[in-house]
Amino acid sequence: MNQPAPETQRLFFALWPDDEVRQRLAAASRQWSRHPIPENNLHMTLVFLGDCTPEQRACYGAAAAAVAAERFTLALNFLGGRARSRIQWLGSSETPEALRCLVRELSRGLQECGFEPEKRRFLPHVTLSRKVKNPVVKAGLEGLVWPVDDFALVESVREPGGVRYQVLERWALRQGG
Ligand code: 2AM
Numbered sequence: 759m760n761q762p763a764p765e766t767q768r769l770f771f772a773l774w775p776d777d778e779v780r781q782r783l784a785a786a787s788r789q790w791s792r793h794p795i796p797e798n799n800l801h802m803t804l805v806f807l808g809d810c811t812p813e814q815r816a817c818y819g820a821a822a823a824a825v826a827a828e829r830f831t832l833a834l835n836f837l838g839g840r841a842r843s844r845i846q847w848l849g850s851s852e853t854p855e856a857l858r859c860l861v862r863e864l865s866r867g868l869q870e871c872g873f874e875p876e877k878r879r880f881l882p883h884v885t886l887s888r889k890v891k892n893p894v895v896k897a898g899l900e901g902l903v904w905p906v907d908d909f910a911l912v913e914s915v916r917e918p919g920g921v922r923y924q925v926l927e928r929w930a931l932r933q934g935g
Contacts, residue, residue, distance in 0.1 A: 791887030821867025839893020
């Protein structure tokens with residue numbers, strides 16, 4: 759007899775802004791895009807995991823708990839675009855080493871769970887809008903400062919009106935020495 763497919767969740771690790779940073783991201787989103795994504799969806803993806811079984815989620819959560827990376831501050835001062843994927847995004851002209859370290863450590867732990875990380879280089883960005891015909895590229899914006907002291911496991915929930923993101927768990931980053 760066929761076993762039913764295990765219940766899966768579509769998951770990703772992300773930096774999740776607090777209300778103050780979210781409002782400032784939303785303002786940037788309104789400034790730079792005609793059809794901004796919903797304010798509550800603004801985030802920075804660290805690793806996209808895709809559809810996960812409960813066992814995978816448990817292993818990925820344990821990998822996240824083992825990460826020893828430090829807090830950092832992101833200066834979002836670069837407006838970027840991807841013509842092919844038609845995304846308008848906000849990023850940083852300099853990626854903090856602590857952010858690279860966080861993604862490196864997390865990816866290493868995930869690999870031990872059998873997860874295959876993306877081959878593409880990590881490009882830290884907050885997507886502001888999608889389906890943009892001519893994304894704007896602009897450096898040297900007045901920096902939106904985002905102090906980052908934790909990271910999150912987030913579920914992408916498909917709903918009739920679009921997608922909703924639900925934070926499932928958070929892990930604190932270490933205080934810098
Ligand atoms: P994006 O904003 O650049 O599209 C939730 O879907 C988040 O995971 C989005 O921020 C999305 O990045 C990111 N992501 C990365 N790889 C993805 C993939 N293969 N499919 C869907 N989302 C992906």
